[in-house]
Amino acid sequence: MSLPPRHVKSLTILLVEDSKSDALLIEETLSESPFLEQLYIVRDGVEATDFLYHREKYSDVPRPDLIVLDLNLPKKNGQEVLAEIKADEKLKTIPVVILTTSCNEIDILTSYRHHANCYLVKPLGLDQFIEVIKSIELFWFAIVRLPFAQN
Template structure:
């Protein structure tokens, strides 16, 4: 790549209360061919504070993509998704549900709340890494993401 090509950094917000899963996602994204800036919060209230630049997150960047677990403490992922999609300033940010739940009602409810896709976390370490790489390949290499504002 020559010096005239600027590589855009993609900002990802991972909302995940399982430290092991957060570490695996971080590991999968660190080996990325894309420049990404991963931020991790471990509950739904922190996710909304991050997105709205609330207390403790005043300098938080606007994410280009949100990876959201459903089963979170304090405010679950379903509530977070509903708030994001109801907020005119946030609703265009793509939200990928990344959860252990295989419950049909969770799949239906999150799509009804305008989730952009629903992925069930595999138990196997290598499959989990593969899933995160696949998310990266699709959402950050193929899809045209909406502009930050507008």
């Protein structure tokens, strides 16, 4: 399948993932993406909100074009982060992809009630995990039209 032409800038992802191995795999999979300008990785929910609100060491980071969010996070869980993002007038237009190990129907329903843009369960196999990441890249960067950042 050939990719449609892009008419927008390269994009920035905020990955909120406490698993170092999953974060590394995602980073390696996206490292050669023609669409990705920058991948920022934070390890917990508090760090994610600090990033989004430009607090402390994140005062000069850009607004992400896409957030990939795990649910099972230390300090502040992914549902809390998602609810905060989608309740904020300046952040709610950022698409949020839930990428988690949870198959729990309550987690899925709660995520969509908090206006997640999609919910993906991390596959156990390495090849399948890489395919999911490539699918995120293809769909969100090559097919979907994202809004320009509104600071």
